[in-house]
Every structure is written in C-alpha cells, then in structure tokens.
Amino acid sequence: MKVLVPVKRVIDYNVKVRVKADGSGVDLANVKMSMNPFDEIAVEQAIRMKEAGQADEVVAVSIGVKQSQETLRTALAMGADRAILIVATDDVHNDIEPLAVAKLLKAVCDEEQPGVVLCGKQAIDNDMNATGQMLAALTGWAQATFASDIQLDGDSAVVTREVDGGLQTIKVKMPAIISVDLRLNEPRYASLPNIMKAKKKPLDEKTPEEYGVDVSPRLQIVSTGEPDQRKAGVIVGSVDELVAKLKEAGALA
Template structure:
C-alpha cells in the first residue's frame, strides 16, 4: 500500500487535569482548563508517521472536528510528523451535541474526498470513552476494520493486525482500504520537539465548515410484558412495528 492516511485527532481535557463539575450539573468545566490531544489519538498519529518513515505510505493527514482551538491539536500532530491538517469547524450547540456518528460521517466523507487508503483512529477518547467512531466509519465506508490494534504490519495490499481482545490476542489480515483503531500497546508516541513544532506551524492546515443535522432521540419509560404476543402488541401501539 502506498497512499494517503487520515488520522483523527481529538482535543480533550488533559489527562492530568482534575475534572470539576459545573454548578448546575450539566457537564464539566472546560473554560480555562488545559486541553491536549487524546492519548489514543497520539498513538494513531505515531503509527501513521512510522508507516510514512518506512515509505509504506505517502502522506499523513491529521483531521480534527471542533472549535477554533482544535487547530492547536492539529499543530501538535504536524509537529509529530503529519504532512497536512484538516480542521472541520464545529462550534456552539453543534459541538456540544457532536458524537461518534457525526464524526464518523465526517471522516467517511473526507476519506472519499481525499482518496485515502487508510484511516487510523484512537480506539476511544478519554472524555467520553465511546469506542464507536472507528467501527462506525468502517461501516459507513464498507471497509474492513482492525480495531484495538497492538501491532500493525503492511503486507502489499493487505494489513496484518494483532488485536487486543478479552481472551488475549487475535491476529487478522484485512484488505485495504481499511480502518484501524490504536490500542495502548501499539507504540510509544514521540514528543513534539521545539524545532518540529516550528516546522509544524508552517505546514498547511485547511479549514472547512461543517453543516450538521442533529437528530434527537428520546427514551421512554420501560414496561414489563408477560409474553411475546404482548410485546408485539405494545410495539404496534407505539408505532414501532
């Protein structure tokens, strides 16, 4: 494989910060709080850059969705060795409701637009711990996926992925294009040194506006039924079948 890799980089509250809940209990305090790149995203960036250094891929593109401050996260990825950055600007109420499905749709659309051969994401973010974006992105693109990767080896048009699973390790081979999600033991991310930060600040970071359509789902109170027939009857009553 020799092509373009998209890497998702999420801006999160720094892992060393002590979280404080807002007085109205609607969320956590973010104003004036140190943010940094999600640690699993750092691992994803490192793996993409290593593939480029081995001349197995041609270009690494860092993608971040969020407010203006997300460009700082992209600059960190550029300082680590990414070639280019794309900032999809999402702010205000849209950002507050931004979830894995919306991110997946953005990543899938960018993969098509950028003609990417590989997407590497962190397996999860430390703020919401959703662990959904990689799987959803693969589903939207109908691409093979190698999640919880602790080892990645490119073999022509195939990728060998060693996965962390409950029972130990699983080794799979998947075709490209593909989606990978990085687990903790995949690598140790490099530090962004001052000279690289200076170089990274001069690299290209394009900005795109995202028009989001937010769908709201409401959960109703549950009820108990005695039989399957009763269940079907209740579903018919509320228009679900």
C-alpha cells in the same frame, strides 16, 4: 499510500475533571486541553509508516471547535504533512456525536482516498468507542479494532488485536479502518524546530455544510455527576465472617 488520522481535542489526561455545580456538564473553564492519547498513538503509527516507506503522506483531521487548530498543530509538529479542521461548533461544551463525526470522516475519505484510516480506539472524554466502527460501516471498508500491532503486507494489513481472551491476529484488505490501543507504540515528543515548522504546514478549514452533513445532536445529556464516594472497608475477624459479609453484599451466591 495516504494515511488519514482523525484527532480529537480533549481535557488533558493529567487534569482532574470537575463537574459544574448545576450538573449540566463538565467544567472546561481554564482547563488544559490536549490531543486524545489514543489519537496520539495513531499519529505516531502513521508517521512510522511514512518513515518506513510504507506511506507517502499523513493527513490529520479534527472535527469540533476552532481551538482544535492547536491539536492539529501538535500532529503536524510530530510529523504529519498537512491537516484539515472541520469547524462544527463554536461552543467548547458541545461535543460532536460519533455518528456525525463518522459521516464527516466518510466525506473526507471520499475526498482524500486514503489507503488506511488510523484512529484512537476511543476518546477519553466520552469513552464512546464508536466512531471507527461507524466509519467502517459507512465506507464499507474492512475494520480492525484495538490494534496492538500493525504490519502491512502488500494491499493488506495484519493486525494483532487485544481481546478478553488474549491476542487475536487478523488480516484485512485495505483500504481499512484501524483503531489503535495503548500498547501499539510510544508517541514521540515534538521537537522545538518541528513545532516551528508546523506553523508553516498547510491547515485547511472546512465546515460541515461544505460536506452536506448535519451535526445537530441526537442525544440529550440529562445530568452529569461525580462518581459515588468509595465507602470505608470493614475488618473481619474470621473466614466465616468474611463469607457472611460477602453473601450480604451479594458477591457470593
């Protein structure tokens, strides 16, 4: 079985994001970029499947700028077998929208015929949480989102999902799209020897035109701004005053 893992290049989660002075977007100048943390968990799970003899090959795919090569090399250093980079834009500020990404991944799935697609539940830069679901709709495959545990059972996958009420366990027939959550695993660090080996692993470059997909944006960002500063709290002298303040704030009906 082949496992396909989409990965995205995002601002490193340790970096404080700053908005451009003109409000046109986020400042990416001299900012450290890395693999989306949820995608890193997906790569780790795919590698564990291969180590357990449940998968034969792990293929990482990224869609975006040419610099996403670095992200794919990280996946290869972790243990992925090969990578596909679809260069969809030259501008690092141009974020390819989820529908376009899903269409490209659908084309890759048609070409690669994976048994399962493991992806992060969302990207930490735009928090869309849409690509996996859109891909499932386009392929017609089963989907399991927010996975905190994955067990393969023949031609099916038993997935434990994190939901508001607790945990939900479902069984989906493969091929399937599974989006992973934080508690699924702890991603490994790439060792220096594996980082060196990753440089020799195959990385194919493609373009959206080769797949016949239009990646023109459908959405327009009107403005970007910093969140409002948190206001200072107020010390109250009694329970009655506290209740009155809460009513003023609309917290109590």
